[in-house]
Amino acid sequence: MDSSVSCSWVAALLGLLCLGLEVRCDCTMASIDMEGGDYTLTKDLLKGSLLVYRCPEGYYPYPTLTRVCQPSGSWRPLPKKFLPQRCKRVECPDPNVMENGDISPPQERYFADNETNYECYSGYTLRGSSKRTCLPNGKWSGSTPICSRDSGDTCADPGIPPGASRTGNMFGIDDKVTYSCNSNLFLVGSKERVCQESGQWTGKEPACYYKHTYDTPNEVSQAFGSAIKESLTTMESLNDTQEGRVIRISKSGILNIYIAVDISESIKEEQFKQARDAMIKLIQKIASFSVSPNYEIIFFSSEVYEVVNILDFFDSKVELTKVIEDLEKFEVGDKNTGTDLNLAFVRFEEQMAFIKERAGLEGFKEYRHVLIMFTDGAYNMGGSPKPTVERIKNMVYMNPQNVSRDEFLDIYVFAIGADIFDDDLHPLTVGKGGDHYFRMKDIQELGETFDKIIDQTEVVGLCGLHLDYEITEDKESKRKKYPWFASIINVGQHPKTCIGSLVSPDFVLTAAHCFSPKDEPKDIIVEIEEENNAKRAKKVKDFKLHPDYNIYLKRAQGVNESYDYDLALIQLEDPIKISVNARPICIPCTQETSDALQLVGESTCKQQEQLLLKNQRERLSFLTRKTPLVAEKVVYAKLGESRNICIQKALLAPGISVTDPKIAVTDNFLCTGGYNGGEHRDHISCTGDSGGAVFKNYKLRTIQIGVVSWGTHLLCETNDGLIESIAESRDFHINLFKMIPFLKGILGDDTKDYAPLKFLNS
Numbered sequence: 001m002d003s004s005v006s007c008s009w010v011a012a013l014l015g016l017l018c019l020g021l022e023v024r025c026d027c028t029m030a031s032i033d034m035e036g037g038d039y040t041l042t043k044d045l046l047k048g049s050l051l052v053y054r055c056p057e058g059y060y061p062y063p064t065l066t067r068v069c070q071p072s073g074s075w076r077p078l079p080k081k082f083l084p085q086r087c088k089r090v091e092c093p094d095p096n097v098m099e100n101g102d103i104s105p106p107q108e109r110y111f112a113d114n115e116t117n118y119e120c121y122s123g124y125t126l127r128g129s130s131k132r133t134c135l136p137n138g139k140w141s142g143s144t145p146i147c148s149r150d151s152g153d154t155c156a157d158p159g160i161p162p163g164a165s166r167t168g169n170m171f172g173i174d175d176k177v178t179y180s181c182n183s184n185l186f187l188v189g190s191k192e193r194v195c196q197e198s199g200q201w202t203g204k205e206p207a208c209y210y211k212h213t214y215d216t217p218n219e220v221s222q223a224f225g226s227a228i229k230e231s232l233t234t235m236e237s238l239n240d241t242q243e244g245r246v247i248r249i250s251k252s253g254i255l256n257i258y259i260a261v262d263i264s265e266s267i268k269e270e271q272f273k274q275a276r277d278a279m280i281k282l283i284q285k286i287a288s289f290s291v292s293p294n295y296e297i298i299f300f301s302s303e304v305y306e307v308v309n310i311l312d313f314f315d316s317k318v319e320l321t322k323v324i325e326d327l328e329k330f331e332v333g334d335k336n337t338g339t340d341l342n343l344a345f346v347r348f349e350e351q352m353a354f355i356k357e358r359a360g361l362e363g364f365k366e367y368r369h370v371l372i373m374f375t376d377g378a379y380n381m382g383g384s385p386k387p388t389v390e391r392i393k394n395m396v397y398m399n400p401q402n403v404s405r406d407e408f409l410d411i412y413v414f415a416i417g418a419d420i421f422d423d424d425l426h427p428l429t430v431g432k433g434g435d436h437y438f439r440m441k442d443i444q445e446l447g448e449t450f451d452k453i454i455d456q457t458e459v460v461g462l463c464g465l466h467l468d469y470e471i472t473e474d475k476e477s478k479r480k481k482y483p484w485f486a487s488i489i490n491v492g493q494h495p496k497t498c499i500g501s502l503v504s505p506d507f508v509l510t511a512a513h514c515f516s517p518k519d520e521p522k523d524i525i526v527e528i529e530e531e532n533n534a535k536r537a538k539k540v541k542d543f544k545l546h547p548d549y550n551i552y553l554k555r556a557q558g559v560n561e562s563y564d565y566d567l568a569l570i571q572l573e574d575p576i577k578i579s580v581n582a583r584p585i586c587i588p589c590t591q592e593t594s595d596a597l598q599l600v601g602e603s604t605c606k607q608q609e610q611l612l613l614k615n616q617r618e619r620l621s622f623l624t625r626k627t628p629l630v631a632e633k634v635v636y637a638k639l640g641e642s643r644n645i646c647i648q649k650a651l652l653a654p655g656i657s658v659t660d661p662k663i664a665v666t667d668n669f670l671c672t673g674g675y676n677g678g679e680h681r682d683h684i685s686c687t688g689d690s691g692g693a694v695f696k697n698y699k700l701r702t703i704q705i706g707v708v709s710w711g712t713h714l715l716c717e718t719n720d721g722l723i724e725s726i727a728e729s730r731d732f733h734i735n736l737f738k739m740i741p742f743l744k745g746i747l748g749d750d751t752k753d754y755a756p757l758k759f760l761n762s
């Protein structure tokens, strides 16, 4: 009998005596070994030590992930002889929840590396991945397969993610679907989604996680990076000082970032350093955007350790270097006993109350608050932080129900550790979009995660990002809502005005028919209002029409003027300076557009198309000149079967004497216009709208899908502006998804003196 065994025997006999008399009761190594893997101990075999099991990739520790050495000298949970600790193969949630299709091979359970194929019943079309692999982190590769058929609803069938069940089968405006996960799984993301007028569901597709499911640094970096980049870039100011740092943030608000890092007993000294370095990385990344937020940074266990006090930012200008210095100086020491997560939230609540008192009610409304918490959620003191979070929400929302202020508060939770208390942590997240909960295995991965968030110096500016908060309809806010809008004036042989869209700092996309054969670059003027009072007219270096554009091509076949390939790119003499007033729109099949659509991992052109053009009637917009600046025309692109009916009306256009409309309207066109059963009456294009972007918004980003080309009826010769379609009139727009070789050939060319766009491989 060795001494520690006898100690636990004594402890068992005398109960609490062990604590009171400080008898050293160590845990033992008996029965804690694990076949196929190993373990680490935070404090050897001393009380409070945390044992963490590890398995090779694709496996997870079973029946338990961790054990704690209790004061009595026994492990919790106790090792069980009849259920030896081992490494189990990682399992993915059940994909057999897909409706209207088949999954092969059918299995009761699916393990890491298992592959599955998805096929829809006839009459249904597949969106999402047709092939998925169960990944070592417990998730399926690709995206949720959905078999649906056109129901004429506003929103597309949102599908059912693996392991989940859904209630709600109506997809019209304001219809709601709710999700739950099957037993043993818990739900991450939006439990409830509502169909919006725009045809998009609120929130984010939920996912069902096992205890052993984790997010990879890549996934977290993309999801969190895209959310935080969006917050930061929309708050960017034009008002730079010389080093690119800003004193006052634009009128859309002032950003307060509160960071809390759990350094309780489960975290080792080395891990603490990694966490601290990761925080420094995060702050540096944020600093690369021209926004200077105010920071509150704390570490916590049973107490709160202040590193950076947000109130200092209100008294004087705090340099970023000082924040980083304070972080570097901070040591853990002997502070790590117990965890009081609520205390961290209470601290933030108090700081916010101070700020509110100083700023006054009106001033406080300007503030946006981002709380970022790093913890495993194993709080054992102070109780649940839920009531504190509710009070914080009330303070920011001004009253409990005012969710229209939900853009002003985000609470992100990074759940990190071997054993995460998801049920306690997930409900603490707050914010739009649903991407607020991240589940990571190791604090070590945090540095890598933040490192992967691309900073502002590396990107030309996020495509399609625009401001949409302003309620006022003045010229300035219109410019910020459509920062890619360009006016094109051709003063050549056949003077003409068109609309174009900024697609990179150097290029404007428009229609080929805006040019005449003898035009030269000097005949073309592009107007973009970068900033107030800045010179609007931009010099043109060159322009290129699509090589297959030829207006006479089909004259012999009975089409007087053919507009197939009606596309042109104008290169500017000097690149545009990106700002809230001037920023490129996203175009199909680029990496930036995949980022804007939050497609994680390697994505394809087809995935983008499926996301953007998913309904048989897809709501799109284009612009028309209207004081002040422009107005937005709303149209419905008819896709699938509806498109065939839509293009029939091309036969009514003057100059067309064919019987097959497809000769004039090839597959390269989108078709809009008409009544749509009286409910949605489309707008119709006017002559001056030619060349403009046909676009769709995805959250705060705008993606161009087409270019306004031609129409059957001239309904607005004298009156430009918002003209509605008649039953017979149709417009045809070049579909950019069909024009990728031309766009890629010029915009993706990396041998030229301009920055190329990154196009997807397939």
Ligand SMILES: *[C@@H]1O[C@H](CO)[C@@H](O)[C@H](O)[C@H]1NC(C)=O
Pocket: 089, 105, 110, 111, 112, 113, 114, 115
């Ligand atoms: C699925 O994975 C399990 C565990 O690795 C393996 O035994 C099984 O053969 C796989 N099934 C298929 C169909 O590949």
Ligand SMILES: *[C@@H]1O[C@H](CO)[C@@H](O)[C@H](O)[C@H]1NC(C)=O
Pocket: 238, 239, 248
């Ligand atoms: C910068 O901000 C200050 C204070 O809001 C303002 O007076 C000034 O005009 C701004 N400068 C520019 C270039 O916007």
Ligand SMILES: *[C@@H]1O[C@H](CO)[C@@H](O)[C@H](O)[C@H]1NC(C)=O
Pocket: 365, 398, 399, 402, 404, 405
């Ligand atoms: C809700 O918030 C909005 C935006 O700040 C504000 O305009 C509105 O007055 C608030 N409504 C209520 C009932 O407090």
Ligand SMILES: *[C@@H]1O[C@H](CO)[C@@H](O)[C@H](O)[C@H]1NC(C)=O
Pocket: 551, 560, 561, 654, 655
């Ligand atoms: C045919 O096109 C030419 C220009 O290409 C135009 O002048 C003429 O009016 C058109 N004819 C008809 C019938 O539309």
